[in-house]
Amino acid sequence: MTQQFARLVAWTCAGLILIQAGLLLYGLTNIAAFAELTQSVLPLPIQWGTVQVGQWYGLLAITVLTSLPGIVGLFVLRRPFINFARGELFNRANSADLRRFAVLLIVHALLRPVHLALASVVLSVNHPPGQKVLSLSVGSHELQAIGLALVFWVIASLLLEGARLQAENRQFV
Numbered sequence: 001m002t003q004q005f006a007r008l009v010a011w012t013c014a015g016l017i018l019i020q021a022g023l024l025l026y027g028l029t030n031i032a033a034f035a036e037l038t039q040s041v042l043p044l045p046i047q048w049g050t051v052q053v054g055q056w057y058g059l060l061a062i063t064v065l066t067s068l069p070g071i072v073g074l075f076v077l078r079r080p081f082i083n084f085a086r087g088e089l090f091n092r093a094n095s096a097d098l099r100r101f102a103v104l105l106i107v108h109a110l111l112r113p114v115h116l117a118l119a120s121v122v123l124s125v126n127h128p129p130g131q132k133v134l135s136l137s138v139g140s141h142e143l144q145a146i147g148l149a150l151v152f153w154v155i156a157s158l159l160l161e162g163a164r165l166q167a168e169n170r171q172f173v
Helices: 003-029 031-041 053-085 092-124 140-172
Strands: none
Touching: 003 031, 003 053, 031 053, 053 092, 092 140
16 A cells, blocks of 8 residues: 555545534534435435424434444544554554444444434424334445445454564564
8 A cells, every 4th residue: 555545545534524524514504405405315205394493403413423433433544544654554553443443334334224214203203193204224335334344344453463473573683
């Protein structure tokens, strides 16, 4: 891996954190735009005209809470790539951060269906009986994210083994 690529990944993580935080703050200050985006993105049979402002803020709060593991995961992923850009490849800190990222990615992937379920309940809570919605969906995106998290876990384990071998080699030189 080149140091420039590692630097690019670190900056990309920082950019994604800022974009996500900015979007969440924009949703907080412009709930109408958040509502419009939600209506176009969520595949739910909701009577959109009955959704009140408090429900939109409730959905925004749920979105913030379920997005936090992903945002924190990007922050954690950024640190080892900063170290990789400095040439520090095999150390315990990189391995620990990659494992933390893997766990956060799994949590984020598992929270996506929970987000949809909570969104469907919050947005349909004022519907008449028989028209309330509870939607739960697990798709290939969640499975891909879990698979990617497992790959990061294996890479973190390989970095630990590399650190052990590097320390062992230093004793012979």
